[in-house]
């Protein structure tokens with residue numbers, strides 16, 4: 001655009017340089033002149049237009065380049081800043097890397113734990129399924145519980161009855177065994193009286209020999225500690241002489257029972273024959289039953305040979321262990337009239 005006045009000016013000069021005749025011709029040919037000018041201006045305008053367009057394009061490009069350059073510079077600055085920050089944070093990054101590793105390890109552990117948990121959950125599910133499938137069975141059992149409780153009560157009542165019967169049976173068994181023990185002893189010549197067995201010998205012996213015999217039969221020459229016992233013995237003696245288990249000991253010569261029962265001197269006075277013990281010949285240190293009465297006792301020489309009476313306290317034998325007898329053994333034991341515990345000796 002700025003060239004246009006110059007071009008017009010140049011054209012004007014060129015026109016003025018033309019000869020006058022040409023000017024005339026040209027004046028006359030104004031139209032031709034205008035057309036010529038126009039035709040001359042067209043390329044000029046074209047050139048100008050291109051120049052203007054090119055300039056604006058170049059200017060736009062330059063502007064873009066500048067803008068891009070500034071952007072690039074800004075980015076470079078940012079990169080530089082970031083680089084310095086990266087350098088500063090390199091240590092932090094390393095620490096973060098370690099932490100990341102630790103976190104990673106923890107994650108691995110957690111994963112394995114999760115796997116284990118998953119396995120456990122699967123197992124639990126499987127068990128749950130089994131339980132669920134068993135639930136119906138449980139319901140059935142639950143439904144049976146009242147009936148089972150009733151049965152249990154019945155069983156308890158029956159059990160109590162059985163125990164009562166068992167106790168009764170044990171008592172019967174005990175009595176039976178006691179009777180059996182007594183029968184056993186009686187069959188061997190012993191007499192039972194108030195918790196003791198008494199055996200009257202058929203042969204005579206000295207006091208000491210008689211005591212030895214009694215000992216061999218788990219007994220002693222008899223003691224006498226009550227009127228009833230005294231009566232039993234003098235009736236058994238029937239007026240014959242029988243050694244009893246009373247003897248003297250020590251330099252003082254006090255009386256004692258050979259089975260270690262306490263000798264009551266005062267109470268015993270009523271059992272002596274009046275005037276006894278008199279220690280005839282200063283040699284009568286053993287006692288016998290002589291008279292068939294309450295006052296039947298006499299002291300005599302221990303070397304004399306008299307009949308004698310042994311006394312054995314009744315000791316219940318061991319109860320048969322499996323009563324009622326589960327085998328034929330115990331029953332046979334009882335029927336054979338033999339003690340379950342120890343065998344008795346038959347007195348001679």
Ligand code: 2F8
Pocket residue numbers: 276278279280284298299300301304
């Ligand atoms: O008279 C009592 C007296 O009788 C006998 O001796 C003669 C008795 N002896 C024997 O029984 C061995 C005495 O003990 C008794 O005191």
Ligand code: CA
Pocket residue numbers: 276277278279280284298299300
């Ligand atoms: Ca005497």
